[in-house]
Amino acid sequence: MSRVLMRGNEAIAEAAIRAGLKCYFSYPITPQGELVEYMARELPKRGGVFLQAESEVAAINMVYGAAAAGVRTMTSSSSPGNSLKQEGISYLAGARLPAVIVNVMRGGPGLGNIAPAQGDYFQATKGGGHGDYRLIVLAPSTVPEAAQLVMLAFDLSDRYRVPAMILTDGMLGQMMEPVELPPPVDEATIPEKPWALTGAKGRPPNVVRSFELEPRKLKEMNLVLQETYREIEENEVRWEEVETEDAEILLVAHGTVGRIVKTVVRQARKEGIKAGLLRPISLWPFPYGPLRRLAERVPTVLTVELSAGQMWEDVRLAVEGRAKTPFFGELGGVVPTPREILSEVKKHVPA
Amino acid sequence: MSQLSTQIPEGYVKVFSRPRSLSDAKYTYCPGCHHGIIGRLIAEAIDELGIQERAVGVAPVGCAVFLFRFYNVDFVQAAHGRACAVATGLKRASPNLIVFTYQGDGDLAAIGTAETVHAANRGENFTVIFVNNQIYGMTGGEMAPTTLPGQRTVTCPEGRDVKLTGHPLKVSEMLAQLDGPVYITRQAVYDARHIQMAKKAILKAFRNQAEGKGFSLVEIVADCPTNFQMSPVEANRWVVEKALQYFPLGDLKVKED
Known part of the structure; x- marks a missing residue:
């Protein structure tokens, strides 16, 4: 594919589809509306599921369900909507489910406005939900880079079983730039997910959960997360x-x-x-x-x-x-x- | 090591056993609680329909939080109230799975009302088992959306005052008004006859899904002896004499094709 002129929001959507996205759930909010529209138009044509959820709370929990089924899944929103997703993001992190979350940031706090802002940095990088967890957070500065980082986000999220976030803002979401999109991912190269819920056929049941009542066992679950985070810190630092x-x-x-x-x-x-x-x-x-x-x-x-x-x-x-x-x-x-x-x-x- | 023999002695015929889909984990429910009966009925239905290898349960938050331990099927633990959204994601991602949620009244009818109503309205092709025991069990007996008028709980110690906290939410009646669901029914398990009827309803709800018909919900009016501060016998009687007055049994919607 040659270079095409695309809005940031659209390039993110197209890159996600090329990354093998199977299920996308979201709730409308400005300034990421074009992303939802693009998905509604394109994803079903290309074998995926688009569903407009009744709220961001529902959207992130649909992502949780689809991720548990083992498919590549994504949601997108802007700041106030992303706040609503924090509960679900904490559960994704706790249950070690891969998923990509896009936050096209706008002015806050509260309803704020729809202009570009970076006020969700703490929420994204320090854990906006409850508990000791991290997200892989990638921040593009151009439309082509946004497309690249979306594809990377899916790969990293699958590899480490840690949810990944694309943190951008209304300026990049709305901006049009020429972009050369990467070719679609060969789905055979996506890692197997033996933990996924596919039905207990010929194996013991799989259980996806973040719940463990016994403190020592919950500590062990947390230590696995922390070990993974150290590995990510070792291998995945990116800067220019x-x-x-x-x-x-x-x-x-x-x-x-x-x-x-x-x-x-x-x-x-x-x-x-x-x-x-x-x-x-x-x-x-x-x-x-x-x-x-x-x-x-x-x-x-x-x-x-x-x-x-x-x-x-x-x-x-x-x-x-x-x-x-x-x-x-x-x-x-x-x-x-x-x-x-x-x-x-x-x-x-x-x- | 002593072990109970599973061998059937000569001359005996095995007429009753644990369903294959039910694991050998011990239930964590209180004595006299209806959850145990309902849990078994689900396992029997899964066995009878031969869907164990493609069933996926969605466990709630509440007394059934350990649900995943009790079954030999895949399970996902949902956040409080979000089971219908999680089930939507699962089923949309893998339509061949047989997906069911199991939710109490706090989970489904308070914090998860929106997710439940919208999944029903979309006609999502999964099965909901809704246990209505008119109280929050796990957290210590607080007022539920389904608590009866005048019923005492730790957060309405003088009895539920409908002027202050509204009336019990009739979820099944509400959902039956929608075009999306194919099957909405209210059942109970307080005696053998009703257990058999509830079993039939659960079977139908799973069969609807297997046949791709759409959203089915089986509400089961249940008890909570511990938080009602009653004996199991008294709590069972409460279901018949009090709860069913407000939540009458029967099919509320059956969409035949």
Whole structure:
């Protein structure tokens, strides 16, 4: 397939279908409406199940059921809807069910608005539901990258039996860009799921559950999760560096802000400021190591976010006092211009 | 090691045994509780229809939270109230499975009302066993959506005041109004005759699914001796004399094709 012009929401949907998606459940919400519409139109034609649920609570539990049956399954929503899904996400994590959850973030808290925001970082990376669990969280900054990360999310989720989230925002969801879509996954390469509920034929019954009343046994179940999370931290940290080799100020930004900051780095360099960018692609596992290594030699690490400073906490955990860690954020769906960010950069570099 | 012999002595004929689909795990229910009878009827129905190898149960939150232990079939544990959504996902993903949920009144008729109504309305092709014992058992005897007017529970210690907390929710009557379901019935298991009738209803509900007909729900009006603070005999009598006055038995909807 040659390059096509697609909206972020549509590219995410198409990539999911190509990843072997069999069941998609969701409830309408802006600004991810095109994703639901695309699925309604395309998925049944291509052998999958599209079902509009009565609520996000139902949608995530339908995902839980389909994941238990062993098929690739996905849901998508935007911030308020994603809050409703937290119960189900905790159950998915506890029962070790693979699934992909897309959150096209908007301004909050509460009903907020439908403009781009990154205020769900804590919810996504620190466990928005109850209990000790993690999600694999991937944050694309372009439409083509969104498509790639969706396919990766299905693979990682199946491999580790950990739910994966695509965390993006209304800007990327709505933006149109040329995208070269990866070819459909050969379904024979999708790992077998011997734990799936396929009927107890010729084997003892399979049980999918997060429930264990006996504390020592529940501890064991938790330790399996924690071991898996350590393995993911070891193997699946993803990030991009731009002009970091000689940087005197390092900017850290994810998703669409990461993209804006690329422009800022270019402009800063034109003005003789040695700026660089570290863009976390996996928000969990967060690139603590790469950031820490850069902070050994870069005196200032400036975090830029569409929030009051959520990823900033992880940046400071990584830097651990090795560099100054100022913050620049916007709130309520306001997106800063490259010029605004550049003037912030200038505050932190010697003239 | 002493073990009970499973050998049938010469000259004896085996007329009653554990259904194949029922595991040898001990029930965790209280003495006199109707869950045990209902659980067995489901296993008998699965055996008789020969669907053990493609049955998948959806366990609820409540007294039946350990349901997955009691059967030799695949099981998934759902969040409180979400069984009908989980069953929808399972059945849509694998239409060849025979999927059933088993839910109490708190699970199905309070926290899971929306999931239940919408699954029924979509005519999802699975089977719901709804145990209505008019109280929350597992958590210690709180008021349920189906608690009778005047009935005392730990959260309505003076008896349910319908002016404050509404009337018992007649779920089966509500669902019978919808176009989606094919079979909605209310049964009981307080005596041998009704156990046989309930068994027939459960069989029909599973057969409907196997034949691809759509959503079937069997409500069973049951007791809870522990939280009613009654003996099993008194609790059984409560079902007949009190509960059935509000929840009359019989078919509420039977859609014949």
